[in-house]
Amino acid sequence: MTLLAQAAGYTDHELWWERQIEQRHNVVDLFAGILEAMTALRADARPPKEEEAQREAYMRQTIRAAQKEQFQRIAIVCGAWHAPVLTDPGPAKEDEETLKGLLQVKTTATWIPWTYSRLSSRSGYGAGMDAPGWYAHLWSARDQLTTRWVTRAAHLLREQGLDASSASVIEAVRLTDTLAAMRDLTQPGLAEHNEAILTVLCHGDMAPMQLIREQLEIGDKMGDVPGEAPTVPLQRDLENWQQRLRLKPSIEKTKLELDLRKENDRARSQLLHRLQLLSLPWGKQVAVRGKSGTFHEHWQLQWKVSFAVAIIEANVWGNTIASAATSYVIDAARKSKELPELTELLQHVILADLPDAIDQLLSILQERAAISTDVRHLMDALPPLARVARYSDVRQTRAERILPIIDGLFERSLIGLPGACFALDDDAAQAMLNSIDHVQDSVQLLDRPDQRQEWLQCLRSLAGHDNIHGLIRGRSCRLLLDQQALGEEEMRDLIQLALSPAVPVTQAAAWIEGVVRGSGLLLLHQDQLWHALDQWLSALNADTFIQLLPILRRAFANFQGPERRQMGEKVQQLHRSPQAATAHGTRHGEVEIDQEHAAHVLPILAQLLGVKNGN
Template sequence: MGHNDVAYFGIRHHGPGSADSLVQALQDLQPGAVLIEGPIDASALLPLLARPEMQPPVALLCYPEEDPASTSFWPFAEFSPEYQAVLWAVDNKAALRFIDLPSSARFSEAAVEGAEKVDAGEAKEASERDDVAPHRRDPIGTLARAAGYEDGESWWSDIIEQNPEPGPIFAAISDAMMTLRDGEGSIAEFEAQREAHMRLEIAAARKEFDGPIAVVCGAWHVPALQATHTQKNDQVLLKGIARRKSTMTWAPWTGPRLALGYGYGAGVVAPGWCKHLWRTRGRRDAATLWLAMIAAVLRVKGHLVSTASLIEAERLARTLAAIRERPKPGFEELRDAAIAALFNGEALLWALVEAELLLGADVGEIPPDTPLAPLIEDLQRNQKAARLKPEALERELSVDLRSDSGLFRSTLLHRLNVLGVHWGKLTDAGRSRGTFRERWTLTWEPEYAVRLVENLIYGPTIEKAANGRLIQMIEAAATLDTLAALVQGAITAGLSEASTAGLAALEARAARSSECLEILASVPPLADIIRYGEARKTETNRLSGLMERLIVEGAIALPYAARDLDEQAAATLASVMRKADEAIRLVEPGEDVLNGWRNGLAAVLEGSRATALLAGCAAHLLYEAGRLSA
């Protein structure tokens, strides 16, 4: 095969126009092999993308077996050119593989400066260093400014995404990138290694396959892949690259995490807009449908939007496009027209629809038989059992701990919080309405899959990993109040091993502690466990004895701890005193314990060396308890 039999398609990551043009180009070329920029050791997982059960957005997850915390992601949306290339290759029975460095190369120290964990497609060094030329940091932006545009998004939108007759766009992009890279000199070592590896894989594919070969990669790489390099020189570049055994799988992703504003270096400004462009490609009413979507969101939120206003918004968008010499209304024109005609000129109201429309709320799905990391697999089992579906948009959940299903849901969410997976955030433990209800706010973020992988070192299931991580935190706890909070978390999450270890550590620490502030600060979390333990069927006798001992010790130490404090220290102690008193009244300990606590407060009030703030705090608490008259 000759060199011309390899077709290079320089694309914009997650660009719907690029994806549409790419599919058309592949259909015309009919290649026998499709080579895609991505980790070569994950090639076997590519066909899974074409399965009907695989619903993007999803991400390829790769991590070294001995270090799950070093995880990289390669996200795919339905409008991603790489995703559409995979679908085309599978449908047309073309060979399909990744050609970039293996995922393990990104875990080595040499790659740390060259690749981001989440943005596995772009070089961090090239985007973050101040001394890098602007055209290196943002090649599309450079082309846009040369064409008279303010930003790269608008330029690419007109030339690629919304140009009805773009012409030989991939050849034009290749020429433009070649011009940008002329005289570039040396590039980051990791980037050079990536391009060398891709060249070698392309050369190997030319020997292996008959017929045309399609190479799908980021536009910036095309000139380097087309350039003539000897295989020997490329092999020298790759010498010494660390290779470790990696575990790879697919994980659900979310629409918002495809956004540039969420820290994804290869992301787009508005994933929801890109999805709309993809789904309405070739339609004349795409602008009308977008405005209708804006109106629908506004109506759901209680705003009145008339049909006349929609018609006026569309007319205004087309007028703006003509004034700005754009081929048809783009995102900016539709936004400005909507603000003027639908929001009565109130630009701040745009925030009402921004998250829902521009970022979207899509959460991907993967086939049930996809090989997963053990913790992700266990989470999916638990989600199914709890009948909780991960959603990108925030929603509220109220659980009744008296029911088995409510207790199961609560326990799952608490265990995930222990692992740093804050899918659910507890907003109200229901104390004002009884002890058996919790109110949660649920929002699923794709990085939670990364957190689960990082926690594999603690165990293969949610329960075992949460136990293991909490035990490690208990062993590292330096103060009594920290230990008490960890024990509270262990019991709330139903983690028996961590609870046992925590109680033992708490008792040992309490026996050694003489710090009043530390002792009193440990009382509220223990009181919570005792007071609300019934809802979780928790045995509290052992805790009750420990807490009563701590109350007495704290009361004895309090008058001495209150002496000669500065303003800040006095305020801190006063706050701890109030919280401890509230907790003590909550659990209603024995009369002797209660009297001991109040005697400690009285000693602070009567002492001559306590600040006015602390004396006043003690007086207030005694007055509320009926031990001090007005």
Template sequence: MSADVTLLGVRHHGPGSARAVAAALEQLRPDAVLIEGPPEADPIVALAGDKGMKPPVALLAHVVDDPAKAAFWPFAVFSPEWVAVRHAVDHDLPVRFIDLPAAHTFALTGVPSGVPGGTSDGTPGGGSVGDPIAALAAAAGHDDPERWWEDVIEHRAPGADALAPFAAVAEAMTALREDDTPGTGGASRRDVLREAYMRQQIRAARRAGHRRIAVVCGAWHVPALQSMPTVAHDRALLAGLPRLRTEITWVPWTHRRLSQHTGYGAGIDSPGWYHHLFTSPDRPIARWMTGVAALLRAEDHPVSSAHVIESVRLAEALAAMRGRPLAGLGESMDAVRSVMCDGSDVALALVHERLVVGDALGEVPEDAPAVPLQRDLARLQRSLRLKPEAAERDLVLDLRKELDVSRSRLLHRLRMLGIDWGAPSRPAVHSTGTFREAWRLRWEPEFAVRVVEAAHWGTTVQDAACARAADLAAGAAELADLTTLVEQCLLAGLTTALPAVMRVLADRAALDTDVAHLAAALPALVRALRYGDVRATDGSALEGVARGLAERISVGLPPACTGLDTDGAAAMRAHLDAVHTAVALLSPRPAGGAPQDDTPSGATQDTQDTQDTPDTPADRWAGALHALAAREPSAGPATGAPGLLRGRAVRLLLDDGRLDSDEAGRRMGLVLSRAGAPADAAGWIEGFLAGGGALLLHDARLLGLLDDWLVGVPGDTLVDLLPVLRRTFSALEAGVRRTIGERAAAGPLRAAGHPADAEPAALDEARADAALPVLALLLGLPAHAPAPDRPLIPRQPDRRRAG
């Protein structure tokens, strides 16, 4: 360590290291502070002293021409680098970041290597030592490196000589890096380049006339900065490095992201705990237990002051038994589980989520550099009173109110841009109205990158969403993607983008002849027509396309359902349900009117074909379902439809009032007759009962038909049908299944040809008397016991029941 340069090796985001850095800087009183970090941030480092800057925050650097290439440098209140920055700003000292510029590292690797996202102590990614903290802990005889580091660093208060801990850390790191000196094969290339650049910046600070220079860096880099090679050596390493044009700014960060070891995280398991240790220098355990008690009380857990006192005592006792200088997080959580949570891991998980990790979200000043899109988003968040929060929360909007409509449009526009701040959810209070919209909100730090990525679409959220919608329409691969996009445009209020999307939709719909594609596209289009009215948007341009799709589906449905295998039939059944719902929304029946069905009860398809041409999409769709239901497999595999689809068509017609119960029973009887194939009949039943089997309870004739068919299926065939039958009946409501089983167990179910008032079969007394001697023998009665006063009830035949 030279006379004018003091190297303070730290562990990123460590409260003990942060306190040690603060004490060392007070003792050193440097005239310049150099910090490991991207030099591009030097012009905006002074914003750290702004009253609007509240950690956790992060430096965000991105490539100007490719914003997806971005990286963060997170800082929390307990980060040693942040303490150094605030010391320099508060004392009006020169402060510089000295790591390899992000412009170079983006060009070399795509992501800056200095981002604290791996090990949190500056461990090189490819060095021969995996984790120096683990190596030091192992050398000290400890198997838990985190606990060892807390005991020797995080839980220790600075002594009289604030620089002594840094000298010890430097000595330890020097021993670990004996084979990792620059130029050898042990150190990774990126660390060699970074450390060469750091040494260059230290030389530059000396040339600038600074005499007391404090350097705050990862402890791993200290040995490489202590032994300075020649200037020519470092220049040769850095010569000719590629670079990309980058921009940098401050963005809010969260404790939750600090706790993640991958992506944009920092690898801290307990940022909330670390924040508490740094901000509570006196009696941290007692203060921690008080906070835990307050949280549990707010969640209606019975916690008293006595619980707090006992928890503190237990935590301290555990620390003493384990030989620790201070109760750590493990001892504190063990005490909380035993005393406050009564051993419940559910309550303990709440403590971990809210306090150990935490939901803190930082803030940055309004004058921090930002793209125009970010500024427009911040303006909208303020005007709509939608403050970004790290904690997940539910938001229910009433679309009859202008403010809530504007909030809904903003959230939908952000989703169009790939910024999923809000995700649609189910409202806690069930409502059948279309004016209610529920969202689940959570702001994530990486949304700042997505805002930068979306900035090239426009300078405002609305303009960017419109441009993005037009681009998505031009690149849509499926017709369903276009109709979904139309729905999103209406929900987001992107009226200027809608004409361009509609032109592409109309052209694609005119050329697409696949009924499955048309069926997948129609529901979203119809939803847009219906629900767009709640937001006072004009959906007239959609109606013609929607009606055209519905008509083409009705015409092509029966042929499209022939020759399908099991998977194809299942997919088409889902399309049937979706299109049926969509057509009902497209052509609602008159209020209080009767079903629009010109087909008399019991009419066959031939009779249906002689009726007048339907006038509405619902009538055309009903005609298509009639045609589908009549495509029996007896007509040949080329023209027959699977039983699953035929049964579903009959059920939809029955539910819609276009078939009465007698006609549905007649069709079921034909399918379940002995002439029908059992596998086809099982598929028909599955399609017919899908969506609810309560009709079997209200129509004893249908239940009797099904019961008779099941009883008559041969045993070997029944085994093959069991998976389908089990799937069918397991999908029914539990109460329906139970009632069907009770009715089947009570006795034979009367079906067609068995009137309800039919007399039971007469008792053959001669046959009954012949069984009496055997019965008497089984019961241990005298061989010539008198006959009972009343005839025995004949045994019911063995029958397999639907239940």
């Protein structure tokens, strides 16, 4: 098509196709003209490759079979390139030689409901068109072509809450016709319509034009297939699994609770995870709180009509759910360049129980981990692997090959982390903070004493280094506090280092933001920290305090309302006089006890502990 467009003086083959084919009102001898053009192109072309020659030989054999059945009018649906060699099939002997020796494979065919989006070249369809929705409009609205198209665009914009008045529609139609006249066109094309709509209706903004591109130029219409059409193998395999596992698809939202210690429930979980890998989200996993979350899964199921098309599309990866998911995952892993993506994918694959994909992913992961130099990527890759290793026994999957990878990533992360924390700006420090939290989550999940000690030592190094961003030093200090890894004297030294007058106030505020990040309840019991913060804030002058106020507000913004109220009460207690504190029954470091309420609790507590009340 590109060669024909160039021969006609066009630089854009889509524009040539629109004007010569789609906009043509007189279609007499159109197919004859296309056949003549293709014949001329093939005359100087190279001989077809072996696979293409086999395809065309089989096409001719099919035509001969139809002629043998005495059909008089035979319609051939094919690419125009093949037309010259199909009009006269000729003797069958040469084609039989071409097809001789090919392996015969039993296949099953089905119809797929095509949509405008699949007909577009953007979908990857080699013979696709750029704007199927526009071409359909050309055939359905030959009268008042411009008026109807611009009106549809205006309706679409109004549905999205954008302004598109009738006066603007009239002006856009006039501009479209004017552009066509200036370019000496018999009627406006898609380019003229787009320019007018962009100028008048969208006011030069490309964002609404993207909406028009998606909804109008391409469109979302879907065709129908006969009810008696055979199903693809993947569909039959899914139906067999649904019947075997007693999972009936329904358009209504239903809840499903699975106990992974039971074989049938574990198989259900694996099926739902495999479908998710194939972009068939029949089930959406719901977070589970509490200890039961280690061996329980809660799902919300809802079958959608569009899944019928998605299953047909996914059949290119395999004829069963397991084989299709395996092929898809391996292909995605080979294309992935980032370690966190690979480890996240590995986690999903293990949940889906795809042994072949696991082996391939582990090999790819080892190769990428060995050459990766990005410390944050190494750190971000740890949590999915830790979850896999932690819950492997429950799901009856093997984790022996995963633990060495975790150890390698962990050691390299600890070696590179201190150096990666130098000279970071605020945004980079925030990103590094997230990676540090990922390592912390991994260490807590695996709960290995040797790994925990190494991590605590690394956190001490970060917390006590004055050349590291305050946000990271504060977060490291807080992680040490939460794990009770800091003594009072060590904590006092870190506070003095972070909040000393020599430290820039912005870095001190960043340290506070890092140290208060986390559980508010645990923070409330750090009296030494609260006294240090109070003294530091009290020493600030008014201008500096106003400057730092947004940072401090942001530091406490993530806490819940009751937690912030308790923190306010905590600060009030810091400023009470010893006499007032004594009057309220409270001294420094003590907690005020309501004796009346305690009297109601003590009998129950004594019964739980197995002792007599009053002992």
